[in-house]
Amino acid sequence: MxxxxxxxxxxxxxxxxxxxxxxxxxxxxxxxxxxxxxxxxxxxxxxxxxxxxxxxKNAGFACFGSISEIIDDLKSHSEEEVIQLVQKRISGLKLLRNRLGDSVIDFKPYGGYELFLQKDESFFNECIQKLPFINDVLRPIFKTDVFVKEADRFNFKNIFEYLIFNPFEGQIDTxxxxxxxxxxxxxxxxxxxxxxxxxxxxxxxxxxxxxxxxxxxxxxxxxxxxxxxxxxxxxxKVQPARAQVLITKPIHNLGIRGTFHLDQGYYYFRNIENRILFGGGRNLDFEGETTTELHQTKIIQDKLEELLKTVILPNYQFEVEHRWSGIMGVGNxxxxxxxxxxxxxxxxxxxxxxxxxxxxxxxxxxxxxx
The missing domain is CATH 3.50.50.60 (FAD/NAD(P)-binding domain)
Incomplete structure (x- = not known):
């Protein structure tokens, strides 16, 4: 030019x-x-x-890691390294919120939840058993317990009746x-x-x-x-990781509020006003999702819709309005x-x-x- x-x-x-x-x-x-x-x-x-x-293109999660992610991190990182990772995430969120203001980014402190599918009984039991230990690991940052067991009040299906709740997370408008x-x-x-x-x-x-x-x-x-x-x-040292996402049309009387992780964090969803934004499924095709192409695939989109029908929104009529993808950067x-x-x-x-x-x-x- x-x-x-x-x-x-x-x-x-x-x-x-x-x-x-x-x-x-x-x-x-x-x-x-x-x-x-x-x-x-x-x-x-x-x-x-x-x-x-x-x-x-992200889901707008103001989060620092579900209990399953932190447990997984401890398998390849020391306790001190995991604490440093969480501290960086907390400090980064504080910096973002202080710079722009909560009203501008529409920050909502609804808390974060992790769901466990009924097929994952051993993993659910592991997270429940390690809950006190993880709280001890994170206590230097939060000065109190972070994760608590809480009964499902959202009428999800095909999951264990208890969720693990974390009150320190929220959602923003990306x-x-x-x-x-x-x-x-x-x-x-x-x-x-x-x-x-x-x-x-x-x-x-x-x-x-x-x-x-x-x-x-x-x-x-x-x-x-x-x-x-x-x-x-x-x-x-950095590999692309595509994240496929969809959002529903408005749902009448939607009673779901918060940010949610499912299936060891490979799926995540939240409400955005009276819609559900749902993404994930990279674990269905790791090789195919290691890409910078901003497309969607049938195998993952079908799974997202299946989980909406059978787990997240079994009591609601819904339609998918829009789909997109974003590219994350991950590594070993x-x-x-x-x-x-x-x-x-x-x-x-x-x-x-x-x-x-x-x-x-x-x-x-x-x-x-x-």
Missing amino acids: QLSYWELKNWFSKVDYTIVGSGIVGIHCALQLREKFPTSKIIILEKGILPQGAST GNMMQALLKEVASKNILILNQQNVTNYQELENQVEVVTNEITFKTNKLLFATNGFAGELTQG YKSPIVEQMSQNVYCGVRLGGMGVAIGSLIGKELADLI
Whole structure:
């Protein structure tokens, strides 16, 4: 693309910081850089019309991990590492809520629940037996018990009569959150250029040359906040994980309020006003869902509808109104990757499906590397 003198001068000359990715991490990184360097020139490159990964496509869970996820984490991480992971998620949620305000993001502290299918009796018993131990592990953070056993009052079917409840979680409006973040970026004189896919970059002596699908320019520092799209960047330390989601049409007299995890966290659902938003099923086809393609598959969508009919909404008439997918970034280890990759290139990726919780904090940590 042939740029004019004005375009080159105003947008692509004397660039101090270029951030790749306009999601939660990228925007918080930009805002933190603006606080540290008030007169710097900051641009954000985004390959989509909107943030392309999961920041505008997630389920809006303000959560830090169900009891089954924490039990699973303890099988591959030390207690101290798990505590640090949970603390990061709590700190990230606090940062997000403080920056935008609960009313703006429509935060609702309904609490979180975990359901257990009747076929998973041994796993249900394991979680119940380990409940006091997990509460002890998390007590340094919360200063009280986090998880309690509670009878099902939502009239779910084909599950054990007891759920495990956590009062410290809530739900947000993902669209409101991202719109508020985009407005704040604009107010701080930070430019977002959409539909700019970074195809290559080359480190020069004191700068980085950035090549996109349309332009080539130089920046003093290059920061990647691309999460699930960072596989090649991190030599395979990050793998994409597609999450398929659907939402129902409004349901009359819907009595379900909260955020819910099911089947060891592979499925998750919540109310959004009088609808049910339901996603997951990656465990049905791990290989197929290790992709950056934003599609849906019949095997997973059929399973989501089956679980709606037989477990979540057996007493309601419902119709599916809309379906979509988002891309998470996962790996063999749960800790995010926030590191300096070379003299002038940095990355903050691998959020492990917890972008809402830790995205704000990882963006701040990424900026603080400079």
